[in-house]
Amino acid sequence: MALRIGVPQFPGSCDEVDALLAAGSVGDAELLWHRDRDLKGVDAVVIPGGFSYGDYLRAGAIAGLSPVMDAVADFAREGGPVLGICNGFQVLCAAGLLPGALLQNANRRFVCRQVELSVETTSTPWTAAAEPGQLLSIPAKHQSGRWYAPEEMLAEVRENDQVVFRYAAGGNFNGSLDDVAGVCNQSRNVVGLMPHPEHAVDPLTGSADGLVLFRSLLSGVAA
Amino acid sequence: MPHVRILIRPKAGILDPQGTAVEQALPQLGFGGASNVRIGRLVELDVENTDELEAMCEKLLVNPLVEDYEIQTDVPAAS
Numbered sequence: 001m002a003l004r005i006g007v008p009q010f011p012g013s014c015d016e017v018d019a020l021l022a023a024g025s026v027g028d029a030e031l032l033w034h035r036d037r038d039l040k041g042v043d044a045v046v047i048p049g050g051f052s053y054g055d056y057l058r059a060g061a062i063a064g065l066s067p068v069m070d071a072v073a074d075f076a077r078e079g080g081p082v083l084g085i086c087n088g089f090q091v092l093c094a095a096g097l098l099p100g101a102l103l104q105n106a107n108r109r110f111v112c113r114q115v116e117l118s119v120e121t122t123s124t125p126w127t128a129a130a131e132p133g134q135l136l137s138i139p140a141k142h143q144s145g146r147w148y149a150p151e152e153m154l155a156e157v158r159e160n161d162q163v164v165f166r167y168a169a170g171g172n173f174n175g176s177l178d179d180v181a182g183v184c185n186q187s188r189n190v191v192g193l194m195p196h197p198e199h200a201v202d203p204l205t206g207s208a209d210g211l212v213l214f215r216s217l218l219s220g221v222a223a
Numbered sequence: 224m225p226h227v228r229i230l231i232r233p234k235a236g237i238l239d240p241q242g243t244a245v246e247q248a249l250p251q252l253g254f255g256g257a258s259n260v261r262i263g264r265l266v267e268l269d270v271e272n273t274d275e276l277e278a279m280c281e282k283l284l285v286n287p288l289v290e291d292y293e294i295q296t297d298v299p300a301a302s
Contacts, residue, residue: 057283061283065283100288103238104240105240106238107240108240148288148289149288
């Protein structure tokens with residue numbers, strides 16, 4: 001049976017089509033709506049990038065309260081694999097499903113460029129098919145991607161091996177604490193990252209390195 | 224209905240790029256004596272029950288990881 005992956009769309013989402021395309025390379029991808037109260041029985045969820053609810057108040061703050069996020073939170077608590085990309089990462093942090101917060105880039109600029117990430121742990125459903133330390137070349141495009149956590153939280157995140165991606169040496173362009181580009185929750189099924197693996201799934205557009213996140217699902221969920 | 228003002232500030236020690244930008248812009252206008260510029264948010268609202276304000280802040284208006292807030296309940300009503 002094909003893996004089913006749901007992509008919730010919020011008002012202001014803009015990367016849901018690429019998320020569907022990327023997820024569609026490993027299973028059946030379908031769009032969910034922010035007012036949906038259930039996830040239609042999908043096996044995994046990808047929260048796409050964009051500017052949900054105009055990023056009013058703080059990036060991700062309002063989206064974190066939408067009905068579909070209640071369903072995502074229940075799904076996450078039951079161990080379902082959830083991936084948040086860019087604004088999706090901000091939404092998961094705002095909803096308390098991932099540690100930390102994403103602040104304005106230290107250089108105050110909207111940055112759009114190819115970045116190199118290292119895979120810091122393969123023990124998540126979204127990195128299981130990667131090699132430890134593998135470098136991925138994928139695009140980043142954001143203005144508020146500076147990951148931050150208070151001291152005790154950072155210590156906990158490090159101790160529990162919750163840093164999933166780091167910007168490769170010298171590549172921390174947004175001022176993230178400890179070069180963090182992506183983290184997971186303590187039970188490891190929820191992962192968020194600022195750069196966009198769903199924009200790097202075809203060599204035609206420069207890199208297919210993002211595919212490994214989606215392929216990782218096949219080694220996890222389908223088992 | 225009580226009129227309330229909530230002042231939200233970036234926590235001490237957290238880099239505030241907006242504040243830095245403004246701090247660097249002021250001298251260009253000849254205001255050389257300003258430093259430690261920090262920029263936060265102001266939320267004004269009328270509420271029936273001021274007991275709920277703290278919960279409102281913690282659950283939505285403020286991100287307690289990175290922001291501090293101050294509730295001012297004794298403010299003149301908005302016109």
